[in-house]
Amino acid sequence: MKHILLPTDFSENSWNAIAYILELLKKEECTFHLLNTYTPVIPNSRFMASSFQGKVLEDGSKENSLKGLKDILARIRKSYSNKYHTFKIKSSFNLLVEEIRNIIEEEGIDLIVTGTKGASGIEEVFLGSNTVRIIKAIKECPILTIPKNFKYVRPQEIVFATDFKRYYSKSELTPLLELAKSFKATIRIVYVQDQIKALTEIQQFNLNILRKYFKGIDHYIHTVSELNTVSKTLEVFADELDIHLLAMLNYQHSYMERMTREPVVKSLAFHTQVPLLVIPELGMNGPKHSRPKKDLQLVK
Numbered sequence: 001m002k003h004i005l006l007p008t009d010f011s012e013n014s015w016n017a018i019a020y021i022l023e024l025l026k027k028e029e030c031t032f033h034l035l036n037t038y039t040p041v042i043p044n045s046r047f048m049a050s051s052f053q054g055k056v057l058e059d060g061s062k063e064n065s066l067k068g069l070k071d072i073l074a075r076i077r078k079s080y081s082n083k084y085h086t087f088k089i090k091s092s093f094n095l096l097v098e099e100i101r102n103i104i105e106e107e108g109i110d111l112i113v114t115g116t117k118g119a120s121g122i123e124e125v126f127l128g129s130n131t132v133r134i135i136k137a138i139k140e141c142p143i144l145t146i147p148k149n150f151k152y153v154r155p156q157e158i159v160f161a162t163d164f165k166r167y168y169s170k171s172e173l174t175p176l177l178e179l180a181k182s183f184k185a186t187i188r189i190v191y192v193q194d195q196i197k198a199l200t201e202i203q204q205f206n207l208n209i210l211r212k213y214f215k216g217i218d219h220y221i222h223t224v225s226e227l228n229t230v231s232k233t234l235e236v237f238a239d240e241l242d243i244h245l246l247a248m249l250n251y252q253h254s255y256m257e258r259m260t261r262e263p264v265v266k267s268l269a270f271h272t273q274v275p276l277l278v279i280p281e282l283g284m285n286g287p288k289h290s291r292p293k294k295d296l297q298l299v300k
Contacts, residue, residue: 001029005109007096007130008036010068013115017146018072020275021113022080024152033103034072034089036065037096065091096130097137104140111175112143135250139280142175146275155183155244155275161190161234162210164203168249170213172282176247179277180217187219188241192233194226238274247277 008014038061069089227233
């Protein structure tokens with residue numbers, strides 16, 4: 001059984017991400033962990049004891065958080081009732097990334113699914129979004145981000161972007177391989193180069209290894225010239241070939257790391273029209289643990 005973490009801020013964008021993954025995994029046994037974190041701002045007031053005021057605000061925020069989670073469960077039951085799916089809800093007075101780390105360790109999370117915009121709906125500064133924080137901080141499991149307004153479509157065309165400079169183990173690519181096999185999808189391996197030149201011996205070796213991993217899966221190699229930034233290049237490629245999902249590994253000097261550093265607010269990684277699967281480098285933080293947490297509420 002898979003354990004999927006669904007952070008939510010109760011926005012329609014986060015609901016869209018939930019709806020996507022429920023449809024994607026509708027034939028698989030899964031436990032979905034719905035998470036909402038809250039950190040109320042405590043105003044400074046000389047007329048009210050800070051400890052009392054903080055308790056009142058926290059209690060109110062927790063009540064709203066739990067109500068929001070229960071409302072989502074009711075919406076799921078109405079629109080996506082599925083005998084293969086069970087749910088746990090968690091309302092936490094904590095920072096989002098810290099609580100995600102806790103749940104990964106305690107529940108053995110296999111995948112995090114999140115939307116790419118928060119409740120404000122405002123175009124956020126690139127490094128200010130929750131999605132970017134999660135991608136930069138969480139290295140224990142893959143992260144799937146769903147763009148605002150993206151409606152589920154069976155993923156039959158998947159891009160795997162790489163520069164062939166790093167050896168990928170088959171274990172690292174397992175999430176991508178499983179998706180491709182489950183949906184009989186075509187994988188398009190895309191190499192973005194800033195200047196025209198032949199692959200080095202190491203790059204050619206890594207390409208050959210990838211071909212072995214993808215044996216039995218329809219796959220093609222595409223070499224494209226960079227258009228100002230990696231993100232813009234992949235955005236154009238995805239649009240022209242009607243791609244349904246973009247996948248990248250996240251490690252030092254990878255395309256993913258370069259994109260999170262690009263000084264462009266509307267970068268592909270978080271404003272694209274297709275879902276993005278971010279796969280962490282294997283073994284960076286050791287094995288996951290599975291230990292049930294007492295204050296999680298299981299809902300069948």
